[in-house]
Amino acid sequence: MLPTSVAFVILSGLIQNNVWACTVINDYQLHDEAKLHDDLLSNYKSEFRPVKDHKTTVTVKVRFALKYISFDSLEETITLHSWLAITWKDEFLHWTPSDCGDIKEIQMESHEIWTPRLSLFNADPTAYQSDTIYSTCLVNSDGTVTCVPHLSHTGICRTQLRNWPYDVQVCSLFFGAWMHTGEQINFTFYKTKPVVLDDYQNGPGWKLLNVSNERLPGYYGCCPNSTYPMLKYTFRMEREAAGPAAIVIIPSIVIILLTLSSLLLDIKDNTRLCLACFSLFSHFIFLTEIGYDIPKHSADTPIILLFIRDSMIITLTAILETLFLMYLRSRTVPAYTWVVSLNRLVSNGPGKYVVFTEFDPSDVTDRKSLSEDIAGTVANEDRNRVTSDWIQFANILNTCIFIISFIVYLILVCVYIPKDS
Template sequence: MDRVTRSAILWIFLFPFTSADIYREQILHQEAQLHKDLFTDYNSDYRPVKNHTQAVTVKVRFAVKYLSFDYLEETFTVHSWVAMNWIDEFLTWNPTDYGDIKEIQVESHEIWIPRMALFNSDATMYQSDQFFTTCSLGFVGNVTCVPHIAHSGICSTSLRRWPYDRQNCTLYFGSWMHKGEQVNYTFYPNLPVVLSDFQNGPAWRLLRVANERLPGKYACCPNETYPMLKYTFVLKREAAGPAAIVVVPSIVIVLLTLTSLLLGVKDNIRLLLLCFSLFGHFIFLTEIGYDIPKHGADTPIILLFVRDSMLLTLVGILVTLLLMTLTKREDPTPRWITYVAHLVRTGPGKYVVFTEFDPSDSLKTKLAEDEGNTSSETQRTTNDWVTFCNIINSVVFIISLLAYLILIVTYIPADN
């Protein structure tokens, strides 16, 4: 085959592709040409400023969508759309040269992007300071990227008012290596935090979000700044469930203990109820132990209430055993006990001693006195011991009632 024939055949096979390339170049839209011209000599490894002494100002806005808080592990996670805007001096053009195109879309990996790091991030989770998304680029070099990012940080819990506690979780953002004179983070002038599409996480309700820019001036570096963006999230626990298994049983245990002290000192059911109440305290403490951290920074005041209530119940059991022993004594009572018992029987003190007396004992005493029975003195002595025990029991009940009122006001948390 001669050279002319080979050239002809080659031209036939190449002609469609050559024609397609020529046609493609003819219809190459100006946006593609603009993109090609912008990134021909562009380097995304350096800050986008022509004067290296100038800082890149990055404006930040958080559109919070969802959050979760694990108070057992003390970790706080925020899912949000993070809008960031800055000026790239190397990505500018004249719209009239490209068909009046004023805005294009570019991929974040093609351009320089700010690396905003979370300083108090959870070290157990890998969180990169880079993001990958599609960004908007204006003809004056203004870049806007809105990636969806989940930030997980450490949040020290305060459980003193548990289960009606509130938590303040703070996240600190800034540049890990750049100074404020190189990359300057700041907020959008309007709506730095957007909550219009926010959805509360399980068991927690977001009350408010506060934002603050920290200048980052330190004594070690008087001529340099390291600014940070501070976001404080105030959360309130949805305590309907915990309150049903914690606060309400606490009140029930108190009523059970006080009701037991109202029974007669010789009643065995009294001792049984007090022992049951003490057992309920132990079960209650075990139940609370499953719901709170084992190594919290502070102690929930509801635990202090259960602790003191347990001590009062134990005192009630010991007093009951003592009084049951005294009511069975038949030896003569000391004069001051006899005097006090007589004073209570005949005076207004009988309205204070509300524990039920045994009417049969009083009847037997009266009959014995009328008939001159020799056992009348023994019966009177027994009644004196019973009266004295009832007086002690009444005093113990009043003291326990006042103590429980103080404990409820002091230690039972309220939903404010």
């Protein structure tokens, strides 16, 4: 074994003879575009507006290329997904192309230069939304800067549910500078196509009808010498109501038929009372189903709820009327004078063609049984009249209730049943 000193001498000789040599050659040279990038940002201050005179206004052009819109009617919020194209002129980012390798445009990261902050004024406070742009921007030799970031904005939109489920929602989003005045940063639209819908896709359950844009000058009494302009975008959307209509409109018609059908049945049969009670129970089930789809705290009441409210009153009236008619049919005392007079007036006039009789084959048996109960007190003719008078009065009352219910339902269908416009 060699001594330590000898081994060290041998190892040193090997290194000197380049046996374990590692040489790194770094001959990196900046090209013209990199040099231009460094020169432009050498003394650049991204915290301040890119103007040489502080009185100069920076005009920022805005264009939305919509990709997707989702609307939540329960939370009353609208979310806009889009590519936002913004263009302005930076007085500190310009050069002569012939002096810089004939370079006419370069790319810069948005955090390296000044970028405008476009804020959504009616934003949803529960969702964090930054007004800072994070994107790669294109800078031209004349100082024009264009950035196209992909952004998502969630705003508050009060729902209009009166014609639900065939409702049309109109939502507006307001954009502008949060702290700068219009004399410092002037937000405006592109002259051509301020809103692009070429690649737009409809969100679930909603169809976008149109988009309109408007620039609000922003004059306020508190600040007569300054303006705070805003860009207003209005979105008009229509609910795709094929599914909700099948759940709401068709059951509404069925409920009408159930209630009216119960009024046509004989009161001697308990089926009439059961059918009317089932119709009333169906109203409650119907309300529960609609409650899952309608915002609980919306100030705008859907007219379909008003229809169900009035329909419940009619159905409850039909149940009470059935119980009252059952009471009339069981009466054994002679009818009142005004009841007899009303019966004669209807039977001798054109009203007899309107009143429909109940098909009750047990009427004769009922009369015979009643005749035996009151035998010896009145004559045979009077006994039959006791029952017939009350039966005739019950038929008149039932016919009136049916006609009134039919007319009321016809009005409710015309006024309260929503229609697809």
